[in-house]
Amino acid sequence: MGLLSEGSPLSWEETKKLSDHVRKHGVIQFINLYKRLRDRQGDVLKWGDEVEYMLIKFDDETKTAKLSLRGAEILKILNEKENEDPDNVKSLWRPEYGAYMLEGTPGKPYGGLLAHFNVVEANMRYRRREATKLLQPNEVLMSLTVFPRIGAPDFTDPPSYPTPSVGASRSLFFPDEVIFPGHPRFKTLTRNIRERRGEKVAINIPIYRDENVPLLFKEDLISKGDDGSSSKAAEDDHIYMDAMGFGMGCCCLQLTFQACNIQEARTLYDQLTPLCPIMLALTAASPLYRGYISDVDCRWNVISSSVDCRTREERGLIPLKENKFRISKSRYDSIDSYLSEQGEKYNDVPLTYDNEIYKQLLDNGIDKLLAQHIAHLFIRDSVSLFSEKVHQNDLEDTDHFENIQSTNWQTMRFKPPPPNSSIGWRVEFRPCEVQITDFENAAIVCFTVLLTRVILSYKLNLLIPISKVDQNMARAQKRDAVKAEKFWFRRDITSDAKIPDDAQTEYTEFTINEIINGKDGGFPGLVPLVNSYLANMDVDADTHCTIQRYIKLIQKRASGEVLTTAAWLRKEVISHPEYKHDAVITQRINYDLLKKIQDIVSNEVECPELLGHCVSSKTTETIPAAVAKAENCPTANF
Numbered sequence: 001m002g003l004l005s006e007g008s009p010l011s012w013e014e015t016k017k018l019s020d021h022v023r024k025h026g027v028i029q030f031i032n033l034y035k036r037l038r039d040r041q042g043d044v045l046k047w048g049d050e051v052e053y054m055l056i057k058f059d060d061e062t063k064t065a066k067l068s069l070r071g072a073e074i075l076k077i078l079n080e081k082e083n084e085d086p087d088n089v090k091s092l093w094r095p096e097y098g099a100y101m102l103e104g105t106p107g108k109p110y111g112g113l114l115a116h117f118n119v120v121e122a123n124m125r126y127r128r129r130e131a132t133k134l135l136q137p138n139e140v141l142m143s144l145t146v147f148p149r150i151g152a153p154d155f156t157d158p159p160s161y162p163t164p165s166v167g168a169s170r171s172l173f174f175p176d177e178v179i180f181p182g183h184p185r186f187k188t189l190t191r192n193i194r195e196r197r198g199e200k201v202a203i204n205i206p207i208y209r210d211e212n213v214p215l216l217f218k219e220d221l222i223s224k225g226d227d228g229s230s231s232k233a234a235e236d237d238h239i240y241m242d243a244m245g246f247g248m249g250c251c252c253l254q255l256t257f258q259a260c261n262i263q264e265a266r267t268l269y270d271q272l273t274p275l276c277p278i279m280l281a282l283t284a285a286s287p288l289y290r291g292y293i294s295d296v297d298c299r300w301n302v303i304s305s306s307v308d309c310r311t312r313e314e315r316g317l318i319p320l321k322e323n324k325f326r327i328s329k330s331r332y333d334s335i336d337s338y339l340s341e342q343g344e345k346y347n348d349v350p351l352t353y354d355n356e357i358y359k360q361l362l363d364n365g366i367d368k369l370l371a372q373h374i375a376h377l378f379i380r381d382s383v384s385l386f387s388e389k390v391h392q393n394d395l396e397d398t399d400h401f402e403n404i405q406s407t408n409w410q411t412m413r414f415k416p417p418p419p420n421s422s423i424g425w426r427v428e429f430r431p432c433e434v435q436i437t438d439f440e441n442a443a444i445v446c447f448t449v450l451l452t453r454v455i456l457s458y459k460l461n462l463l464i465p466i467s468k469v470d471q472n473m474a475r476a477q478k479r480d481a482v483k484a485e486k487f488w489f490r491r492d493i494t495s496d497a498k499i500p501d502d503a504q505t506e507y508t509e510f511t512i513n514e515i516i517n518g519k520d521g522g523f524p525g526l527v528p529l530v531n532s533y534l535a536n537m538d539v540d541a542d543t544h545c546t547i548q549r550y551i552k553l554i555q556k557r558a559s560g561e562v563l564t565t566a567a568w569l570r571k572e573v574i575s576h577p578e579y580k581h582d583a584v585i586t587q588r589i590n591y592d593l594l595k596k597i598q599d600i601v602s603n604e605v606e607c608p609e610l611l612g613h614c615v616s617s618k619t620t621e622t623i624p625a626a627v628a629k630a631e632n633c634p635t636a637n638f
Contacts, residue, residue, distance in 0.1 A: 007386030043424030121442035152291030247306025277472035443550035516558035
């Protein structure tokens with residue numbers, strides 16, 4: 001979840017007083033870092049995935065499934081190997097927002113060999129096994145985007161209870177005990193975002209309209225301890241949520257790529273941006289919230305609202321008086337501008353940025369596009385500050401820069417090298433929802449990495465206006481978006497990234513199936529381009545087999561031949577014998593659903609409607625010795 005500084009967290013009032021200090025020194029730190037590293041060249045392709053998991057506790061007697069709040073306890077044991085021998089671990093584990101969450105990554109990043117694609121799933125399996133060994137007999141580790149009954153009555157083990165009038169969240173539904181207790185950052189962010197906003201966050205997502213859902217769906221919030229503010233914030237016919245945990249308690253799948261230099265990083269940042277909504281729709285996995293079925297398929301707007309610290313002035317509800325800017329988006333949202341020269345033309349959305357910071361960056365030799373990007377990030381206040389980190393050495397430290405950078409949670413993140421590190425310029429790809437099986441997650445990861453190779457090798461141009469990307473992000477979250485929606489995409493992606501005369505004909509609307517699989521006489525399709533790239537590469541037989549099975553899953557999801565996770569989850573709830581067509585997920589429905597998911601993950605039952613028929617890859621924990629020898633690469637486990 002970003003920067004995890006140690007120390008004593010400051011209150012919002014103390015943090016607010018130091019906001020200009022953090023901004024001032026954060027910008028200086030970026031300038032110093034940029035001057036030192038802008039000419040860095042020759043870094044090799046490295047990449048890695050981050051999978052977030054949740055702990056579920058089953059009670060087979062009462063037929064309930066609840067979130068187990070033992071994440072901190074298990075994380076401590078998982079970290080022992082790394083603490084003892086950090087260079088020789090196969091996995092790394094980090095805390096996440098929820099007390100029931102864990103984040104796992106490979107012990108080392110993967111490299112440029114195609115054979116590395118064949119170890120991704122094996123490493124994911126290893127992570128799942130490693131954590132599972134530490135669980136109680138009735139606990140399981142799941143890669144599930146959202147727990148269906150999060151915030152519903154009695155959803156945690158041990159039991160926990162909301163405290164609407166005290167604490168960090170002050171939620172009607174989400175107890176503070178559900179926030180990870182092992183690091184103060186998480187509760188501090190929760191409290192400071194609420195206090196900066198001037199009221200609780202408000203998340204409203206449309207209820208799924210079934211025959212027994214009341215014509216006017218409106219909950220009695222007063223009975224839950226509401227002082228009137230939630231009733232005012234809750235919208236009719238919507239599932240209302242009021243805490244950061246409803247968003248940051250979701251699990252996702254993220255990827256980080258190291259580029260060879262800053263130019264390549266900027267190119268990747270831009271070219272992957274139009275793919276964010278496409279991959280969000282393909283990985284849609286979160287239609288269930290607070291014990292209800294919703295009419296959306298993705299978590300994105302839920303998280304965006306859950307950390308929306310903008311004041312009423314900044315949201316444009318009242319005139320600016322105390323604040324400096326009107327800000328169109330939450331600090332968790334899609335990006336607002338491209339960074340490469342070829343992307344500049346497509347920056348068609350007015351960008352709000354701090355003009356003084358922008359001029360300071362220009363005066364220090366930073367180009368207009370990157371200066372705008374940084375000055376835009378720095379319109380935000382710090383929402384988490386530790387007393388020990390207030391005063392820093394701006395020549396060596398980057399914590400103030402990272403403080404702002406890491407709390408701008410966008411679809412893409414442009415990441416400078418850390419100080420005193422061998423790590424290069426990177427980009428982070430952040431839209432994907434986590435899938436329930438390692439096979440699916442490996443497929444998403446490998447397909448996305450292959451797309452980066454194709455983009456750079458074939459010099460693809462995927463750029464469309466930022467306003468169209470924003471439209472696509474909204475469409476991607478709609479129910480059954482893969483089948484029902486069309487998405488703006490570039491007509492000709494194989495010509496170079498120069499600007500043609502007629503911009504209006506550059507892009508049109510395609511289905512996801514057309515974008516992924518191609519359209520006769522109209523569009524080549526991303527999968528055929530990936531296969532063309534692979535045909536010109538030396539790939540060992542097992543890796544080739546694995547990649548093709550992953551690609552087949554992507555193709556079938558795009559065509560609608562197999563369901564997205566979101567469509568499958570909704571179907572499972574609706575077809576449950578206890579379901580009363582009222583959009584309610586009871587304890588028993590939740591239990592049976594999660595039990596079935598666990599059976600699928602452990603290969604006890606097949607699920608062709610979700611996964612297709614071919615779900616066994618040739619994945620292995622080591623790359624072939626012959627490949628390693630030819631490439632002068634160690635065969636060590638990944």
